[in-house]
Structures are given as C-alpha cells and as structure tokens.
Amino acid sequence: MKTLILYGTRYGSTQRYVHILAEKIAGEVTVENLGKNKNPDIKPYDVIIIGGPIMAGKMHSAVSRFVNVNLQKLLSKKTALFICCLHQGEKARQQLVDAFSPKLVEEAAGYQYFGGEVDFRKLNFFLKGLMRKVMKTEKNVSHISTENIEQLAQAVNHVSSEQDGKK
C-alpha cells in the first residue's frame, strides 16, 4: 500500500505534524511539500492525504491550487484531508469544509484538524495585526491535537487494510 502526503506550510508547524502523521501510517509513505514541488504525480499512490494551514480563514495557496488543478484526479483516489489551525471544534470543522471542494470532503475516507502554532516573533507587523484580529490573541500559541492526528492515521490505515484484503 502506497500513501502520499501532500502539504503546504508557512512557518513549519504543518511540516512537523505531517511527519508525526507519516510515522503512524502503515505501508510505504511519501511526503511532499507543495510549496517546493508544485506538481507531484499522484498516479502511483493508493491513498492521498492532503492538507495545510488556515490563515485568515483560507487554505495555504499551494494546497488550494493543487486541489483545484487536480480535483478530478483526487476524486478518483482514496483521500484523507486535514488542516492546521488554532480554532477548534465546530469552527475548525467549518474551516476544513470551506478549505476543500465539498465533493472532496464528501468522498474523503477521513478529515481532521491537527491544531496549530503561532510564534509572534516570526510574524511581520501586518501579520501580527491580522493575527490579533482573527484569533484575538497576542501570545504565542501551541496546541497540537495528537488525538486527531492519530484518528486520521487510523482512518487511512483502515482504508489500506480494506484494499489489501481485496487484492
């Protein structure tokens, strides 16, 4: 079973969370940063996991671009979706649904939010202001949801074992 994880990141937390996820996925796992490789070939893979951070309510541009260009190809595969974000619960779920095509969300084997991190020292003046407005905080925040990462890995591993059973 071959799994490809595609992600975008601006400040690096998504990359870290993706590597935690990758360790939990059974079989062969390949990880690609869409900010560096904009057009990876998804054909050789059985499962595609795709996601990135939400900023001001929007998905990372490299991820949304890849999803828009490759929507039909993605819909022909088993997929799982995730976002990194600071909101939790229903607000996080809504951000995820808004970040991807509704059909992709509907067809996904699983979708989760992984939590997020903000280090104010890394933000420029404009982004600090935006962050204060959107998240109503001026403090560094770090909360990873290892439980949600685990749940997404389990959903993917379940799909893998089903497909292996059919072979």
Ligand SMILES: Cc1cc2nc3c(=O)[nH]c(=O)nc-3n(C[C@H](O)[C@H](O)[C@H](O)COP(=O)(O)O)c2cc1C
């Ligand atoms: C300028 C800015 C805007 C953000 N806007 C949102 C938002 O609208 N909703 C949310 O849940 N999290 C928001 N976040 C939190 C990010 O999604 C979180 O910091 C994420 O972990 C960043 O991922 P990265 O380190 O991979 O770039 C924002 C963060 C920044 C810096």
